[in-house]
Every structure is written in C-alpha cells, then in structure tokens.
Amino acid sequence: MRTVFFILALAVVLPAIPIGVWREFVLDAAQFAFITTALALSWNIMAATGQLSLAHGAFFGLGAYAAALAVNAAVPTPLALLFGAGVAAISSLLLGIATFRLHGIYFAIATLAFSEVMRTLVNKAQFVGATFGYPVPAAFGGAGGILTAYYLSVALLVLATLVSLALQRSRLHYAFAATRQGEAVARVLGVPAVRMKLIALLISSSLAGLAGGVYGMKTLFLLPPDAFGVHRAIEALVIPIFGGLYTTAGPLAGGLILVSLENVLRLWVGEGYLVGYGVVLVVAILFMPRGITGVIARARRRRKEAPGAED
C-alpha cells in the first residue's frame, strides 16, 4: 500500500524535480512507462480469474485506433478516450462469449489468434491508413504542451491503480480468486464463474483500450504492428509476473523497474539490448518466483520473526 502511494506521488511530482537536461527525456520515457504499466495492471485483473489473455495487444490497439478516429472526427479528447475504451470493451465481450469455454493454453491461443486477426484487419483497413500508419492529433488539441500529455498518462496510471485496488477490496476479489483456484468448486459454492470471467474481461479490456488511446495521443502516429503487436500482450504479462501476480503494488513497481531498465539498456547496448531484459527475466523466475512483492513480503516476515535482530 505504501509502495503504491509512494510511486503515484513520485509520478505526480516528477516534472518539478530539477534534473536539468535530462528532464525532457525522463518525462518522455516516464509516459511510456506509465502507459505500459497501466496495460500490465489491466492484464493482471484478467489474470486474477485464472485466464491467460494474449489479446491485450488487440484491446490496446483497438482502443488506440478508435480514440484516434474519434479525435480526428473532432470529438473532444475525454469522450474520444472513452469511445476507445468502449470499443475495446465491446470487442472483448464478443471474444469472451465465444471463448469462455476454453481453459489454459487453449484460451491463450484463441486470444492470440484473435489478436493476430485484428492486426491483419487493421493492416488492410484503408480508412485508418493501413500499413502507412494513421496520424493522431495531440490530446486536448496540444494545449499545455508536454505537461498535458504527461499528466494524462499519470491520470491513466492512477485510474488503473485505483480500479485494481478497488477490486481487491470488493467481494469480486474473492469471486475471482475462487474462479482461478478451482472453477468447479467455485460453481458449487454459488460463484457464477463465467459471469465473473466476463466482468473481469470487461473491466480489463476497457482499461487496456484506454491505455491504447492515451498511447496514440502520445506518439501522435499509429502503426498496426506497433499498436497491435504480440509484444504488447507479452509486456503486459511479463510485468505482473516479474512484479508479483494478483497484487497492485507488484505490477506497478515491476512495470516502472522493467521499463526503466529497458530504456537504460537501449541507451547502453543499442541493438540487441533486450538480451539484458531476458537475463533479468530468467534470473527473476529462477530465484524469485513470486515476484518482487514476494521477496519483500518474505523479508518483512523474517524481520518480524526475529525482532531486534537487524537493529
């Protein structure tokens, strides 16, 4: 909980920190980090019901393109973002109704197939520029410069965090956990498992679509392989697993650490920089299987068990 507030507070005051020439770069990198982390938080909500989704790239891309279409049709920014989230949610509802009899890797592959089909469709859609890409106007007509875009992505991150926290405090949390841990038992206990999965998917995909909309208004240009690619879904699932699944602090801390690491490696190593990312992943899985939050929780427990041992 403290971690969550600390990170969000840091995000809010970041532009005021005097770091001279690095300011623009840091703010720019931070926006991408926030957007990716919000996507990861949304994936984590879906994962709480035990379904491994690889369709979050598609929700992200659909949200991005729908919001961009709306903004280009002179719709105000907040409404356009909502429209993007709505389109992503509707697509997820259709996907969910078709696929919720599938489990485990079958569900994962079906969502991956959905995502790839969507990418190809957009690749062929002339009205959004097909493979040539689609320009997007800046948020709120570019008023306020870089800070507007920055605080838009902070708002997205705060919203995703709040939704995630609210779900953890609600009855849905238990229903999701029961669905994940044993669907048959959950049904016997009166948990409508399919409805729970659909609710999780709806919330999750709306957030992913929203993140996509904000992303489009940040990059000002959308390309199908970039907005829809499988790498989006993979980022969205690597972060929670690295940080700590089914928690809020885990994806939040994990996302900021991993995306920052990616930026540092990109500056140092250049092409092939992701090799360090891969090593971190493998080491993390082998030595901290419950993510960063798992390591912290264990350290805390140990300190409690041996009071005074450390001071």
Added chain:
Amino acid sequence: MELLLQTIINGVLAAGIYALVASGLALAVGVVGIINFAHGEFLMVGAFASYVLFIALGLDPVVSLAFGALALYLVGAATFHGLIRPVLAAPELNQMLLTFGIAVILQNVALLVFGGDTRVIYPPYQGTPIAIGPLSFGVVPLVAFALSAALLALLYLFLYRTRLGFAVRAVAQNKIAPGLLSIETSRIYLLAFGLSAALAGVAGVMLSVMLYASPHVGFLFTLKAFAIIVMAGLGNITGVLWSALILALAEAFVATYVPGGGGWVEAVFFLVIFIALVWRSWRAA
C-alpha cells in the same frame, strides 16, 4: 485446374516443415509439460548454424542437417538441465515466462552477433526447378519435404516401436506411474526436450535455404507451431500432421486465390485456429 493442383502441391510441401517444427513442440509440451516459447528460437539457432557452416567451411546444408540436429540436441539438453528442471514444479505461468526469457536472450544474442539482416544460403541447386507436365516446384522445397516426412516417420517408429519410445509415451501419460516401473522420468524428460530442440534445429537448417536466417524468424514459427499443436489437441502427435496439413493448405489457397493475398495469409492461419477451437469447445459443452 492446373492452378488448383499447383496450389495443393505448394500447401502440402509447406506442411512438411510445419509438421516437423510442431512435432518437436508437441514433444516438449506433451512429454515434459513445458509450454516452450523458445522453440522457434531453437529453429533460428539451427538456421544460423547452417549459415555459419556454409560461409566458414563451405559446408552443404544437407551435411549441416546432422550438425544442426546434434548441436541443437545438446543446446536443448543443456537448457533443460540448467534452466527448465528447476521450474518443473512451478506454476505454468512461471514456466512460460522462463522459456520466454530464454527466447528473448537467444533472439538478442543473435542480433548482437549477426545484426538484424536476413541471410540466405545459396547452394548451387538453390533455384533448380522440377517440372512434371504443367506443374513445377523447386528442388529445395521438395527435398525438404521428403526429409521432413522421413524424419517424422522415424519419430513415429521410435515412439511406437521401441522400448524407449514406449517409455517416452508412458511419461507423457502419467508423471508418477512410470517411475514405479523403473523408468527414470528425469532422463526421459532430458531426452524428449533434446529431441524437441533437435527437430527444431533440423527445420532451421532447411529454413536457411528455403526462407532465410534472421534473429526474428523464430517467433513466428513458435506461434504457428503452438497453433498447430493446440488445434491437434495437446499431446496428440498424429493430429499434428493433419492440422499442419490443413493450415498449410489454407495458407496456400489464400495466397493463390485471394487478390493481394500476401497480407491475409497469417490472418487466415489464425482464423482457422480460432474457429477450430471455438467450434470444438461449443460442441463439447
């Protein structure tokens, strides 16, 4: 009519290499129980091994096949021993993430060493066509298909006609009982994972001639191989042949008959899988 026949032939020829890659993955998933996202990367390593052997020693890819298989068997066995074994009991998600990390490492090491360009091997017979009546096909895809078919036949003979093959299939069915029958499960895992990587390596050597070697070539094959084994039903090794054939034919038909079909090919591939999965789940319910 000729176009139709030609399309079918193209599809069947492409199915060979798909079936080879997917059978390897089916071994890893079915026997070891590991969702291996690095499978396509093993194929990529095989393709680069063939490229290096050709450039440095002038070795013909047909000779490289043996080296590729052996090298990848060792890579696969080492990967299993060092990295996969510790997570055998871990949650599925962690296993997937680990293999994904391995994939990222292999892909980016290749990027650091070779750069992002695609590299093709041109042996003297590269462009040689064979014509039967109005139909024609390249000698390379034909040989690759024949080799794939032969290797798959050997794999089935091994799995269904040898004692060791029985042991492999027993471990695939049950993790505990084979141990009671004095089958050493951990050695079977090692063998299956090594074989899985070796099959990918052989496919990679073929691919270095048919398509190209590039750091990014692996991931698409991982996806397609997953799609094939999922459509076949996990652990169903005979089904792999059929679903590889169906998917390769679907690809070939779209590439030939749909105008501007190039970009649609992958969508059709995944559309077929999506429909197959959803149809099966609704029928079963």
